Amino acid sequence: MIDTDFLADAAGAEDFDGFDPDDFAVDYLPERECQVDLRSECEAFFSPGGTLARSGGVNGAPCEERPQQLTMALAAADALETGSNLCVEAPTGVGKSFAYLVPLIHYAVHRRRPALVSTETINLQHQLIEKDLPFLQELCGTDFKIALAKGRSNYLCRRRLSLLSGEQRDALLPIPHLAMETERIIRDLEAGRDQQFVSGVRGNYAVWNLVCSESGNCAGSQCEFFRSCYYFRARRKWDEADIVVANHALFLTDLAIRAENGSGAALLPDYGAVLIDEAHTLENNAAGHLGLRLNKAAMLGTLNRLYNPERAKGLLMRQGPEMLRLRSLTQSVRDETYGFFAPYEELVRKSGGTSLRLPESAPDPFPSALVDALIHLENLLADTVENETDEAFRTELSSYRDRCRAFLDMISDFTGRSMTDAVYFLEMERDTLTLCAAPLNVAELLAKMLFDGSLPVILCSATMTVAGNFDYYAGRIGFTGGKMMQLDSPFSSDQAQVVIPPGMPEPDAPDYLPSLAEKIYELVEENDGSAFVLFTSYRSLRYCADALRERFAAGNRLLLEQGGELDRDTMLRTFRGTPHSVLFGADSFWTGVDVPGENLSMVIITRLPFASPGSPLIAARQERIERSGRSSFAEYSLPEAVLKFRQGVGRLIRNRTDRGKIVVLDSRITGKSYGRKFLRSIPYQVG
Numbered sequence: 273m274i275d276t277d278f279l280a281d282a283a284g285a286e287d288f289d290g291f292d293p294d295d296f297a298v299d300y301l302p303e304r305e306c307q308v309d310l311r312s313e314c315e316a317f318f319s320p321g322g323t324l325a326r327s328g329g330v331n332g333a334p335c336e337e338r339p340q341q342l343t344m345a346l347a348a349a350d351a352l353e354t355g356s357n358l359c360v361e362a363p364t365g366v367g368k369s370f371a372y373l374v375p376l377i378h379y380a381v382h383r384r385r386p387a388l389v390s391t392e393t394i395n396l397q398h399q400l401i402e403k404d405l406p407f408l409q410e411l412c413g414t415d416f417k418i419a420l421a422k423g424r425s426n427y428l429c430r431r432r433l434s435l436l437s438g439e440q441r442d443a444l445l446p447i448p449h450l451a452m453e454t455e456r457i458i459r460d461l462e463a464g465r466d467q468q469f470v471s472g473v474r475g476n477y478a479v480w481n482l483v484c485s486e487s488g489n490c491a492g493s494q495c496e497f498f499r500s501c502y503y504f505r506a507r508r509k510w511d512e513a514d515i516v517v518a519n520h521a522l523f524l525t526d527l528a529i530r531a532e533n534g535s536g537a538a539l540l541p542d543y544g545a546v547l548i549d550e551a552h553t554l555e556n557n558a559a560g561h562l563g564l565r566l567n568k569a570a571m572l573g574t575l576n577r578l579y580n581p582e583r584a585k586g587l588l589m590r591q592g593p594e595m596l597r598l599r600s601l602t603q604s605v606r607d608e609t610y611g612f613f614a615p616y617e618e619l620v621r622k623s624g625g626t627s628l629r630l631p632e633s634a635p636d637p638f639p640s641a642l643v644d645a646l647i648h649l650e651n652l653l654a655d656t657v658e659n660e661t662d663e664a665f666r667t668e669l670s671s672y673r674d675r676c677r678a679f680l681d682m683i684s685d686f687t688g689r690s691m692t693d694a695v696y697f698l699e700m701e702r703d704t705l706t707l708c709a710a711p712l713n714v715a716e717l718l719a720k721m722l723f724d725g726s727l728p729v730i731l732c733s734a735t736m737t738v739a740g741n742f743d744y745y746a747g748r749i750g751f752t753g754g755k756m757m758q759l760d761s762p763f764s765s766d767q768a769q770v771v772i773p774p775g776m777p778e779p780d781a782p783d784y785l786p787s788l789a790e791k792i793y794e795l796v797e798e799n800d801g802s803a804f805v806l807f808t809s810y811r812s813l814r815y816c817a818d819a820l821r822e823r824f825a826a827g828n829r830l831l832l833e834q835g836g837e838l839d840r841d842t843m844l845r846t847f848r849g850t851p852h853s854v855l856f857g858a859d860s861f862w863t864g865v866d867v868p869g870e871n872l873s874m875v876i877i878t879r880l881p882f883a884s885p886g887s888p889l890i891a892a893r894q895e896r897i898e899r900s901g902r903s904s905f906a907e908y909s910l911p912e913a914v915l916k917f918r919q920g921v922g923r924l925i926r927n928r929t930d931r932g933k934i935v936v937l938d939s940r941i942t943g944k945s946y947g948r949k950f951l952r953s954i955p956y957q958v959g
Contacts, residue, residue, distance in 0.1 A: 308378050308379075308382045310349035310350075310352060310353055310375045310378055310379060311346055311349045311350070311353075313349070313374065313375070313378045314342065314345040314346055314348075314349050314374055314375055315342070315346070317345070317374050317411070317412070318338075318341055318342040318345055318370075318371075318374070319342065320337055323411050323412075323413070324370070324411070325337070327411055336762075336928070338365070338366060338367055338762050340362070340363075340366045340759040340760055340762055341366055341367040341368075341370065341371045342371075343757075343759060344360055344362055344366060344368060344371035344372070344732075344757070344759060345370075345371040345372070345374055345375055347360060347755065347757055348360075348371065348372050348375045348376070348547075348730055349375040349379075350755075351728050351730055351754060351755070352375055352376070352379045352545055352728050352730075353379075354728075355725070355727070355728050356725075356728060356753060356754045356755070357723055357725075357728060357729045357730070357731075357751065357752070357753045357754025357755075358728070358729075358730045358731070358754050358755050358756075358757070359551075359730075359731045359732075359736065359742060359745075359746065359751055359754065359755070359756040359757070360730070360731065360732040360756075360757045360758075360759065361732070361733065361734065361735070361736040361737050361742075361757070361758045361759060362732050362733070362734060362759050363734050363759060363760070363761040363762070363763070363922075363955075364734050364761070364763070364922055364925065364926055365761065365762040365763050365925075365926075365927065365928070366759055366761075366762060368549070368732050369396075369399070369400060369404050369549070370404065370408070372389075372547050372549075372730060372732060373389075373400075373404060373405065373408055373515070374408065374412065376389070376515060376545065376547055377408060377412055377414065377416050377514065377515060378412070378414060379544075379545060380416065380514040380515060380544065380545070381414050381415070381416050381514050383544050385542070385543065385544030385545075386510075386511075386513055386514055386515065386516050386541050386542075386543050386544065387514065387515055387516070387543060387544060387545040387546070387547065388516050388518060388523065388540060388541075388543040388545070388546050388547070389515060389516070389517045389518070389547045389549065390517075390518050390519060390520050390522075390523040390546065390547070390548045390549065391517065391518075391519055391520070391549045391550055392519065392520050392549075392550035392553045392557070392864070393519075393550060393864045394519070395864065395866075396549060396550060397420065397517055397519060400517050401418065401420045401517055405418045405515060405517075406418075416514040416515060417509075417512055417513045417514050417515075418513055418514070418515045418516075418517070419506075419509040419510045419512070419513035419515075419516050419517070420516075420517050420518075421506070421510050421516050421517065421518040421522060421540060422506075422518075422519075422522065423521065423522050423525075424484075424485050424486065424487060424503055424539075425484045425485060425486065426484070427484065427485040427502040427503040427506060428457075428483055428484060428485065428502055429483060429484060429485040429486070429489075429490075429497075429501075429502075429503070430497035430500060430501065430502075431491070431495055431496065431497050431664060431667070432482060432483045432484070432485075432489070432668075433454070433457060433483045434497070434664070435664060435668070436454045436482060436483065454479065454483075457479075457483070481573065481577065482577065485501075485502065485503040486671060488670065488671035488672075488674040488675060489667050489668050489670060489671030490503075490667075491663070491667050492504075494663075495667075510540065510541050511541050513541070516540065516541060516543065518540060520548070520550075520553065520554070520557040520561075521557065521561055522539065522540070523540070523546075523548075524557055524558055524561035524562065525539065525561055526538050526539040526540045527721050527722060528561065528562055528721075530721075531720075531721050543727070544727055545727055545728045545729075545730070546722070546727065546728070546729045546730070547729075547730045547732070548729070548730070548731045548732070549732055549733070550733055550864070551731035551732060551733045551736070551749075552733040552734075552735050552736060552745070552863075552915060552919070554718075554731070554749050555714050555715075555748045555749050558711075558714045558717065558718060558749075559710040559711060559714055559889065560710065562711055562714070562717055563691070563694065563708065563709045563710040563711055564682055564685055564686060564691065564707070564708065564709040564710075565706055565707070565708050566679070566682045566683065566686060566706065566707040566708075567704065567705075567706045567707075568609070568613045568704050568705045568706070569704040571609055571679060572606065572609055572610075574672070574675050574679075575602055575605055575606045575609065576606070578598075578602050578672050579598070579599045579602040579603065579606075581599070581603045581606070586599075586602075587665075587668055587669070587672070588602065590665075594652075594656055597652060598649075598652055598653065598656065601645070601648055601649045601652055602649060604645045604648075604649075605642065605645045605646055605649050605676075608640070608641050608642040608645045608646075609642060611640075611641070611642065612638075612640050612642040612683075613705050615638045616638075616698050616705055616707065617700070617705050619698065620698050620700045620705065625886060626699065626700045626701065627697055627698060627699045627700065627886070627887065627888055628697060628698045628888065629695060629696070629697045629888035629891060629892065630696040630697060630698065631689075631696070632689065632694065632695060632696060632892075633689055634689070635687055635688050635689055636686075636687040638687075640683070640687070642683065643680065643683060643684075646676050646679055646680050646683075647680065649676055650673055650676035650677055650680070653669055653670075653672055653673040653676065654673050656669055657669045657670050657673060682707075685709070686707045686709060691709050691711065693711060693712050693713045694709050694710060694711050694712060695709070695710055695712055695888055695889055695892035695893075696708070696709050697709075697710075697888035697889065708888075710889050712892055712893060712896050714748070714749065714750070715747060715748055715749055715750035716750060717750070718749050718750040718751075719750030719751075719752055722750075723750055723751055723752050723753055723754075725753050729754075731749075731751070734918075734919075734922055735863075735915050735918045735919050735922065736758075736915075737758055737953070738910075738911040738914045738915065738949065738953060739914070739949050739952045739953050740758065740952070740953075742756040742758070744907075744911040745915075761955050762928070763925050763927075763928060763930075763955075764928075765955045765956055765957065767925050767928075767930060767931055767932075767956075768921075768924055768925050768930075768931070768932055768933065768934055768956045769932075769933050769934070769956065769957070769959035770933075770934045770935075770936065770951070770954070770956045770957065770958045770959060771933050771934065771935045771936070771958070771959055772935075772936050772939075772941060772942055772958060773791060773795075773935065773937065776788075776791065776937050776938070776939045777939070778938075778939055778940060778943070779879050779938060779940075785812060785815050785816070786819075788812070788816060788878055788937060789815065789816045789819040789820055791937055792805055792816055792820065792876060792878070792937075793820050793823060793824075795874065795876060795935055796824075796829070796854050796874075796876075797827070799873060799874045799933070800852050801829055801830075801851070801852030801853050801854050802851070802852055802853070802854075802870065802871055802872055802873045802874060803854045803855070803872070803873070803874040803875070803876060804854075804855050804857060804861065804865075804867075804872060804874070804875045804876065804923055804924075805854065805855065805856045805857070805876045805878060806857055806858075806861060806862055806875065806876065806877050806878060806881075806920045806923075807856065807857070807858050807878050807879070808858070808859075808878065808879045808880075808881050808882075809858070809879075809884075810834075810835055810858055812878060812879070813833065813834065813835065813856050813857075813858055814833075814835070816856065816878075817831065817833040817836075817856055824854065829852060829853065829854060830846070830850050830853035830854070831853070831854055831855075831856065832846060832847055832853060832854070832855045832856065833855075833856040834855075834856060834857045834858050834860070834861065835858070840860055840861075843855060843857075844865065844867070847867065847871065847872075848867055848871055851870075851871060853871075861923075862881065862916060862919050862920045862923070863916075863919040863920075863922075865923055866926055867923070867926070868926035868927050868930060869927075869929075869930070872923070872924065872930075872932070873924075873930075873931065873932040873933070874924075874932055874933045874934075874935065875920065875921065875923050875924045875932070875933075875934050875935070876935045876937065877917065877920050877921070877934070877935070877936045877937065877938070878937050878938070879937070879938045880913055880917060880936075880938045880940055880941060880947075880950065881913050881916035881917055881920065882909055882910075882912075882913045883909065883912055883913070883916075893908055894908055894909065910946055910949065913950075914949055914950055914953050917950050917953070917954075918953050918954060921934050921954050921956075933959075934954075934956065
């Protein structure tokens with residue numbers, strides 16, 4: 273069910289010189305017991321007058337004594353030494369990355385086994401790799417190596433690139449003008465600009481899909497480009513590193529592969545400890561990467577790269593009767609793919625939404641000729657591969673044969689409902705449909721796959737507790753076998769004031785949106801901008817943006833709105849660089865956004881962030897709780913909303929000098945009994 277070829281998260285490839293590998297084997301030293309006192313190392317580093325205090329500053333900022341940082345480091349050291357698990361809520365300002373990295377570094381070096389750090393965001397990955405770990409390399413007093421691990425499709429394949437510069441270039445390129453892009457890549461390679469060209473070409477998916485590294489068409493040590501292979505060079509760095517930084521997508525995919533096929537087939541090195549940062553997203557990430565997703569556009573894209581009849585392009589544009597048969601079969605599979613997805617698309621359209629839940633147990637009633645067509649194509653590709661003498665062409669055909677098998681498996685799993693205790697649903701986004709299946713028993717899966725006691729696992733995030741309690745979070749992810757610790761915030765509770773304006777109608781009232789827009793305008797003007805306005809729906813965001821755009825413009829105030837012309841990163845850069853501006857953001861701005869200083873002095877929460885009951889996955893989770901005779905609102909909807917609320921509130925105070933207001937425009941926070949749980953979960957008082 274796992275297809276690692278489709279894993280493409282952060283862009284980038286490793287920069288390296290040529291080398292002479294011996295089949296890329298790594299001679300590991302035998303693992304040994306940790307022969308260093310981790311607590312002593314942490315105390316020497318973090319204590320007043322210790323290594324960190326004497327360093328003169330971190331990334332240009334002076335060091336401040338943070339008792340919470342030492343407390344977390346000592347707890348991590350204890351977990352590593354005893355082989356137990358640990359769950360730490362570390363508020364912003366604790367300095368949690370140093371607190372877990374210092375004991376991890378000493379543990380990995382002395383055990384002779386790498387430690388894995390997994391993060392949710394690319395920004396944190398780069399902070400660890402480019403700032404925190406290099407800084408610690410200078411201070412820790414022990415030599416250690418670091419590596420950034422990314423999904424395989426983030427690396428360019430020289431062999432596939434060579435195909436695009438050979439005789440078949442015109443046939444393989446879907447659009448003729450992309451030949452210029454291919455030539456630019458080759459020129460950059462010849463000039464030695466390995467890092468720069470990748471960041472440029474990754475944005476052009478039409479080219480990148482033709483040249484990225486894929487497991488199915490990799491010839492390994494038999495490839496003529498093996499000695500200069502970007503991916504295998506990166507893999508060797510991972511194997512040699514003491515600290516490997518990855519993201520949740522790659523880590524969870526690797527975890528699933530280990531569970532199904534053993535560690536011999538794993539993507540990541542044989543790590544001896546795991547640290548999961550930004551762990552509040554673990555359940556949803558696990559549901560996505562331990563499930564199934566079959567996307568119509570991705571499937572058609574694969575078939576079109578094999579043969580696109582409309583453009584007369586593709587790998588099969590060779591002469592010979594066998595190629596004619598393959599082209600004909602590929603066209604049939606392509607046609608049947610449209611037919612296979614059509615009934616599902618009609619179901620979504622009739623529902624009036626963008627997603628639709630399907631029955632969990634009953635197989636789909638739609639007859640499909642796609643399966644037979646795919647089987648025929650897979651078999652003919654297998655026969656052609658067996659008789660093919662051109663090694664490069666043979667390798668490519670083998671990849672497409674394997675893709676056919678992967679599509680068949682996913683279709684069978686989805687239509688036959690092979691996953692038990694899962695929700696099956698359809699998602700329509702940008703006019704393309706995805707068939708999805710997500711496990712509902714994530715806690716049970718992670719308890720067996722991750723928290724089984726085979727190695728220490730440390731989780732940390734700024735938002736894990738609900739009203740000071742870990743029970744909800746631990747229960748959702750299956751955390752067992754360890755300690756749970758909530759650290760105090762190093763910031764003062766008087767740095768922010770919570771304001772709840774009276775007179776706001778409830779969110780379901782007919783006058784809510786006009787009242788909301790007017791109140792947002794008043795608040796932003798009173799604060800002279802410098803405000804985040806966080807919405808729970810794009811409908812409300814667009815309504816308020818349309819209502820206020822001209823009024824803000826008349827006052828020379830820049831309004832940045834998510835879903836407009838600018839992407840998320842550009843919006844943030846513009847906001848940081850434009851004093852007194854205002855930003856309207858939806859889901860992705862509630863977390864992982866850092867704007868310290870005067871540019872952000874007000875966060876407006878328009879509505880308590882209860883998840884949409886229209887989400888098939890959320891509805892299925894709620895029903896699962898209700899079937900057991902418990903309240904899904906009390907046990908799921910409310911704690912999820914509290915955690916999201918805490919994340920939104922956390923956007924405001926990012927250092928000890930920040931000051932500002934948190935304004936809640938949802939009257940339910942004081943008008944409903946459950947509102948107290950939101951207020952008890954944040955460290956600030958209502959003003």
